[in-house]
Amino acid sequence: MNSMTDEYVTEDGRRIGGTVMDLRNITLRFGGVVAIKDISFDIRQGEIRAIIGPNGAGKSSMLNVISGFYNPQEGEVWFKGHRRGPMRPYQVARLGIARTFQNIALFDGMSVLDNIMTGRLNRMKAGFLSQALWWGRAEREEIENREAVEKIIDFLEIQNIRKTPVGRLPYGLKKRVELARALAAEPQLLLLDEPMAGMNVEEKEDMSRFILDVNDEFGTTICLIEHDMGVVMDLSDRVVVMDYGRKIGDGTPDEVRNNQDVIDAYLGVAHD
Amino acid sequence: MTDSQTPSGELRSIPALLARNVARFGHRPAYREKEYGIWQSWTWSEAAEEIRALALGLLGLGLKPGDHVAIIGRNRPAHYWGMVAAQMCGAVPVPLYQDAVAEEMAYVLGHCRARFVICGDQEQVDKVLEVARSVEGIDQILYTDKRGMRKYDHGRMNPLADIQAEGRAAKQRLQDELDARIAALDYDGTCVMLYTSGTTGKPKGVVLSNRNIIETARNSADFDRLDRREEIVAYLPMAWVGDFIFSMGQAMWCGFTVNCPEGAHTMMTDLREIGPTYFFAPPRVFEGQLTSVMIRMEDAGRLKRAMFHRFMNVARRVGPALLDGRPVGWGDRIAYALGNLLVYGPLKNTLGYSRIRVGYTAGEAIGPEIFDFYRSLGINLKQLYGQTEASVFITQQPDGQVRSDTVGVPSPGVELRIADSGEVFYRSPGTFVEYFANPESTASTKDAQGWVATGDAGFFEEGSGHLRIIDRAKDVGKMADGSMFAPKYVENKLKFYPAILEAVVIGNGRDFCTAMLNIDLTAVGNWAERNNIAYASYQELAGNPQVYATLREHVEAVNRSVADDPMLSGCQIHRFLILHKELDPDDGEMTRTRKVRRAVISEKFHDLVDALYDGSAQVRTETEVTYEDGRKGSIKAVLRIEDVPVFGQAGARKVAAE
Numbered sequence: 001m002n003s004m005t006d007e008y009v010t011e012d013g014r015r016i017g018g019t020v021m022d023l024r025n026i027t028l029r030f031g032g033v034v035a036i037k038d039i040s041f042d043i044r045q046g047e048i049r050a051i052i053g054p055n056g057a058g059k060s061s062m063l064n065v066i067s068g069f070y071n072p073q074e075g076e077v078w079f080k081g082h083r084r085g086p087m088r089p090y091q092v093a094r095l096g097i098a099r100t101f102q103n104i105a106l107f108d109g110m111s112v113l114d115n116i117m118t119g120r121l122n123r124m125k126a127g128f129l130s131q132a133l134w135w136g137r138a139e140r141e142e143i144e145n146r147e148a149v150e151k152i153i154d155f156l157e158i159q160n161i162r163k164t165p166v167g168r169l170p171y172g173l174k175k176r177v178e179l180a181r182a183l184a185a186e187p188q189l190l191l192l193d194e195p196m197a198g199m200n201v202e203e204k205e206d207m208s209r210f211i212l213d214v215n216d217e218f219g220t221t222i223c224l225i226e227h228d229m230g231v232v233m234d235l236s237d238r239v240v241v242m243d244y245g246r247k248i249g250d251g252t253p254d255e256v257r258n259n260q261d262v263i264d265a266y267l268g269v270a271h272d
Numbered sequence: 273m274t275d276s277q278t279p280s281g282e283l284r285s286i287p288a289l290l291a292r293n294v295a296r297f298g299h300r301p302a303y304r305e306k307e308y309g310i311w312q313s314w315t316w317s318e319a320a321e322e323i324r325a326l327a328l329g330l331l332g333l334g335l336k337p338g339d340h341v342a343i344i345g346r347n348r349p350a351h352y353w354g355m356v357a358a359q360m361c362g363a364v365p366v367p368l369y370q371d372a373v374a375e376e377m378a379y380v381l382g383h384c385r386a387r388f389v390i391c392g393d394q395e396q397v398d399k400v401l402e403v404a405r406s407v408e409g410i411d412q413i414l415y416t417d418k419r420g421m422r423k424y425d426h427g428r429m430n431p432l433a434d435i436q437a438e439g440r441a442a443k444q445r446l447q448d449e450l451d452a453r454i455a456a457l458d459y460d461g462t463c464v465m466l467y468t469s470g471t472t473g474k475p476k477g478v479v480l481s482n483r484n485i486i487e488t489a490r491n492s493a494d495f496d497r498l499d500r501r502e503e504i505v506a507y508l509p510m511a512w513v514g515d516f517i518f519s520m521g522q523a524m525w526c527g528f529t530v531n532c533p534e535g536a537h538t539m540m541t542d543l544r545e546i547g548p549t550y551f552f553a554p555p556r557v558f559e560g561q562l563t564s565v566m567i568r569m570e571d572a573g574r575l576k577r578a579m580f581h582r583f584m585n586v587a588r589r590v591g592p593a594l595l596d597g598r599p600v601g602w603g604d605r606i607a608y609a610l611g612n613l614l615v616y617g618p619l620k621n622t623l624g625y626s627r628i629r630v631g632y633t634a635g636e637a638i639g640p641e642i643f644d645f646y647r648s649l650g651i652n653l654k655q656l657y658g659q660t661e662a663s664v665f666i667t668q669q670p671d672g673q674v675r676s677d678t679v680g681v682p683s684p685g686v687e688l689r690i691a692d693s694g695e696v697f698y699r700s701p702g703t704f705v706e707y708f709a710n711p712e713s714t715a716s717t718k719d720a721q722g723w724v725a726t727g728d729a730g731f732f733e734e735g736s737g738h739l740r741i742i743d744r745a746k747d748v749g750k751m752a753d754g755s756m757f758a759p760k761y762v763e764n765k766l767k768f769y770p771a772i773l774e775a776v777v778i779g780n781g782r783d784f785c786t787a788m789l790n791i792d793l794t795a796v797g798n799w800a801e802r803n804n805i806a807y808a809s810y811q812e813l814a815g816n817p818q819v820y821a822t823l824r825e826h827v828e829a830v831n832r833s834v835a836d837d838p839m840l841s842g843c844q845i846h847r848f849l850i851l852h853k854e855l856d857p858d859d860g861e862m863t864r865t866r867k868v869r870r871a872v873i874s875e876k877f878h879d880l881v882d883a884l885y886d887g888s889a890q891v892r893t894e895t896e897v898t899y900e901d902g903r904k905g906s907i908k909a910v911l912r913i914e915d916v917p918v919f920g921q922a923g924a925r926k927v928a929a930e
Contacts, residue, residue: 012423013422013423113309146309147308150308150309150310151308153308153309154307154308155419157535159309159534159535159537159538160534160535160537160538160541162309213419213420216420216422216423217419217420217422
């Protein structure tokens with residue numbers, strides 16, 4: 001277990017604050033299958049927190065618990081000092097949590113710009129009539145939100161595909177658009193479900209750069225699941241390791257790397 | 273502006289031209305840049321205010337007259353302003369190629385002893401910081417884009433916008449000093465220093481005076497009747513003399529609008545949105561566009577394709593004649609007008625060329641088919657011949673006298689003569705002052721009367737008086753049997769094929785000529801896709817037997833055409849290979865303006881050259897490559913070498929020898 005409790009500044013000058021998300025003794029079952037077994041860990045303000053583990057370890061389930069999509073049978077989820085009950089997805093979004101998906105979930109027929117604009121929907125308050133006539137509040141909101149979206153487009157360097165329908169983009173760029181859409185919601189906590197899955201080396205490098213930049217520039221707290229160990233160890237401040245629904249390690253990349261349970265889980269040594 | 277009273281008779285510096293533009297048409301747009309999806313624009317008055325604030329800020333940081341200010345970044349208004357602001361302070365702007373790797377940058381920054389460096393973004397700052405470890409004298413680093421810069425030590429580093437803010441705050445304290453510096457600017461003082469890429473040796477710093485730039489801008493603007501209504505797109509490297517003349521010299525002289533694209537990737541979209549009236553591009557850009565048009569037409573429906581080809585035939589027949597104002601029959605005129613409505617107009621619109629009044633291509637020879645394609649659409653594309661040392665213009669083509677095989681008549685104010693050796697010499701108001709800190713090179717290039725050797729061999733065509741360039745004078749050599757060897761002549765013929773991106777012909781002092789080729793990944797890649805040929809890399813596609821067969825046909829066709837020229841028939845290609853990597857400025861094989869460096873190539877690929885001449889059918893090789901971030905790697909390959917039939921006398925001789 002990580003013993004640090006106070007605020008601190010990382011070697012590269014980022015400020016890590018107190019606990020944002022606290023998961024206490026979470027157990028999640030699907031019928032008789034126990035997906036997550038009594039796991040506790042926290043995510044702190046401004047850090048990059050990774051969840052790793054072999055296939056079927058329960059990582060995605062864990063992320064879905066954090067995002068409020070799954071409601072655990074046992075345990076407590078505390079977000080910014082409040083205990084969180086079962087929620088609808090839009091309520092989670094309003095709390096300031098945004099995510100990307102393992103299998104890209106964009107609107108293929110819509111342009112990159114429009115896709116990212118959907119990330120701002122929570123901020124559009126104009127009524128139906130105003131929207132329909134594009135007058136008054138709707139127009140004002142559209143301009144404000146477009147500006148915010150353009151800044152994200154600039155940040156992620158996707159100006160050249162602004163008007164391209166998402167369906168025509170290569171995989172790596174779609175992932176980037178998905179990140180852009182999540183960022184458009186200006187989240188406090190950003191959940192990334194395998195952001196580098198299926199990418200080539202160059203795309204992974206780009207994506208890593210963007211994740212670090214997002215964390216650095218906007219101070220966004222990031223929780224990510226990833227298979228690529230190299231990427232995880234380079235990016236994250238702290239890592240949770242899961243295996244068969246249990247937590248087998250938690251700490252800085254170095255601590256985790258030298259943890260015998262983790263090594264066994266990854267190398268497939270028989271448990272006795 | 274306090275110096276807006278400068279009378280027009282004293283336009284002796286760029287800052288003076290700026291003041292005049294503010295006074296005459298301050299409300300007209302001077303700069304536009306697409307950012308956040310919108311064209312942001314600045315009028316001359318607004319731009320002048322920004323520039324002045326920046327100049328005051330630089331003054332506050334301690335910029336002294338005669339200091340060099342390096343500018344490294346893409347085309348952005350802020351970077352152009354940085355150059356003018358430096359001039360206001362009496363300093364000399366030195367724009368550098370932003371894609372240069374750190375060691376190249378180190379040489380230039382060390383050579384000119386730049387005290388201030390203006391960087392576009394974090395990438396450039398990182399390079400400069402790396403350079404600053406070995407090069408002394410770098411005092412202040414300024415940067416435009418703040419992204420990722422928060423954690424750097426800002427002891428001697430500032431965002432450009434902050435410096436402007438400080439300049440505004442220090443206005444009362446510093447404006448008298450600034451005005452005094454602007455007033456002290458001299459017509460023969462240095463306006464800018466540009467490093468020439470140089471196909472051999474280290475880059476040289478070409479010092480151009482205010483006189484060079486302003487007189488050249490005036491003469492060339494008069495030649496093409498440019499005025500304040502022109503729109504140009506600034507996208508070519510700022511370190512290249514052409515961009516300085518077009519986006520700075522002519523823009524300031526005429527007062528037209530400089531539009532900066534959002535980024536390199538959005539260039540084509542931005543070009544289309546702006547619709548420039550005055551446009552410059554190297555042949556490469558025109559070739560690339562033509563290739564993409566042709567590829568897209570292949571994908572179009574049958575009706576559209578038929579319409580395109582039918583009307584393009586009309587255009588090819590009568591388009592250039594119409595453009596030159598030569599007589600054309602009524603039937604053809606009607607067919608052309610119809611074609612304009614259905615094909616040429618929409619095509620030009622798609623390319624962003626609807627409004628072009630004057631277009632130039634230079635730097636390399638352009639393929640006649642490519643040249644004629646654009647001209648037949650009614651785009652007034654012309655050629656010019658120039659170099660950094662001449663502030664660009666040596667010769668250019670007047671409207672109505674445009675051909676693909678000449679480079680035109682001497683530009684206004686330029687005197688030309690051809691030496692006995694065939695080398696072209698010029699003397700002009702734009703002739704450079706000197707190479708910075710390099711009197712030997714200055715003396716060997718420019719004589720006491722101001723005549724400058726271009727290094728190119730050429731001749732005046734009888735009748736028209738147009739200049740024709742044969743090749744680089746030092747590249748023209750002799751074959752073992754004494755016949756003339758002009759590699760560029762053959763290379764250009766090869767490069768006119770869309771499949772061939774680059775060609776290097778070898779043969780000086782040898783019995784016969786050989787060639788190393790680069791395929792064009794866009795054109796050949798598209799062909800491969802159509803023919804269901806899978807490939808993973810450039811290397812793999814380049815080694816494909818069908819690609820070899822296609823290129824062999826091209827080389828054979830070139831040989832046939834070279835054989836027709838009795839003087840150069842010895843330059844036919846006997847053997848060739850396709851290189852396993854693209855020639856790249858990062859590896860030193862080309863200059864930043866993409867001219868091949870023969871010496872580097874023949875040394876680096878000496879094993880390939882040997883194989884080309886020892887008759888072997890294949891060769892195993894390993895080559896070091898430099899990645900964009902400066903890291904090194906290597907590629908291994910086995911290359912095939914193919915024999916090609918030769919024609920005419922050369923063929924006969926070969927048979928006789930056997």
